[in-house]
Every structure is written in structure tokens, then in C-alpha cells.
Amino acid sequence: MSKKNLMKQAHKLAKKIVEKVGDYIIALKLTLKKVWAMAKAGRKKMSDTAFKSALYELTHQKKEYNGPEFFWLGSKGIPVWLMDNNLDQTELWGAQLAYNMYAERETEKAALIVFETDFGNITMWAPKSVIKGF
Incomplete structure (x- = not known):
């Protein structure tokens, strides 16, 4: 084709x-x-x-994911599907153990989210339109 x-x-x-x-x-x-x-x-x-x-x-595709819709830490929320798409399995596990989450840098449409964990920091870019509380 x-x-x-x-x-x-x-x-x-x-x-x-x-x-x-x-x-x-x-x-x-x-x-x-x-x-x-x-x-x-x-x-x-x-x-x-x-x-x-x-x-x-x-x-007619069925939604495969049936878990929580957002990962909440305090009043801030990141969609789980976004974390799933942007982090590998180890980073995803580490991010869920985070004790703090904040935006390190921001552009007009996105934010660089930092997850602080006991194992080090994990970062990922997220569109502002889908994150809550930033």
C-alpha cells in the first residue's frame, strides 16, 4: 500500500x-x-x-485496565495510564512508593514531574491537561 x-x-x-x-x-x-x-x-x-x-x-475494543484511574499523593494526581505508558516496570513500582511528588519544570502545556523515593528520583513529562493539582 x-x-x-x-x-x-x-x-x-x-x-x-x-x-x-x-x-x-x-x-x-x-x-x-x-x-x-x-x-x-x-x-x-x-x-x-x-x-x-x-x-x-x-x-468495540474493551478497556483492559480496571485499576484506579489516578495515582494520588496528597492533593496531586497523575493518571495511571500515563505512568504506565511513560515509565518502565521498575520505575512504575518506584513511583508508587514515592513520598513526595512535584513539578520540577513547566512549559506551557506540560510539566516535568519528579517522584521522590528512597531509591532516588524518578522523572517523567506529563501534559498539564491530564494531571490534577499542579
């Missing part, structure tokens, strides 16, 4: 799922990942069956 066809298919899928996702940019990101995965798997073009299958997978 050419890059032009990849983008066409991704936009076509995104238009179908934008209502469920709520934002076109997010829908496009999800569909680009799906279409790219199909292209890497060796598909030369997307048939109607493959299109319907991709559409079903994108709109």
Missing part, C-alpha cells in the same frame, strides 16, 4: 469512528496505527471485509 492509500484509508476509517472517539485527531491517530499495522503485516490493499473488520476492532 502506498503512503497516499494509507492516509486515504485512515481518513475513511476516522470519519466512521469520530463519533465514538469524540475528536477527529484522536480518531485519525487510532486509525493510522491500525492501517499501518495492516500494511506492515503484508496487506497490499484493504478489502471491504478488512475495512469492516478494522472498523469493528476500533469501535
Whole structure:
């Protein structure tokens, strides 16, 4: 599949799922990942069956994570999914043992969060739009 066809298919899928996702940019990101995965798997073009299958997978995926939504330390909260995506398993375990959490640096849209632990500091960037209390 050419890059032009990849983008066409991704936009076509995104238009179908934008209502469920709520934002076109997010829908496009999800569909680009799906279409790219199909292209890497060796598909030369997307048939109607493959299109319907991709559409079903994108709109009917179940949420896998059932734990707490935020990691709270005092009045400050970081989404667990964000920590899961940005920290490796050891850092995630260490961050959950933190005794202090603060923003070391900030930009207009993000903050560098520092988790102080007995084992040293763990840092990660987090968008301000999803963190609570900073």
C-alpha cells in the first residue's frame, strides 16, 4: 500500500469512528496505527471485509485496565495510564512508593514531574491537561 492509500484509508476509517472517539485527531491517530499495522503485516490493499473488520476492532475494543484511574499523593494526581505508558516496570513500582511528588519544570502545556523515593528520583513529562493539582 502506498503512503497516499494509507492516509486515504485512515481518513475513511476516522470519519466512521469520530463519533465514538469524540475528536477527529484522536480518531485519525487510532486509525493510522491500525492501517499501518495492516500494511506492515503484508496487506497490499484493504478489502471491504478488512475495512469492516478494522472498523469493528476500533469501535468495540474493551478497556483492559480496571485499576484506579489516578495515582494520588496528597492533593496531586497523575493518571495511571500515563505512568504506565511513560515509565518502565521498575520505575512504575518506584513511583508508587514515592513520598513526595512535584513539578520540577513547566512549559506551557506540560510539566516535568519528579517522584521522590528512597531509591532516588524518578522523572517523567506529563501534559498539564491530564494531571490534577499542579
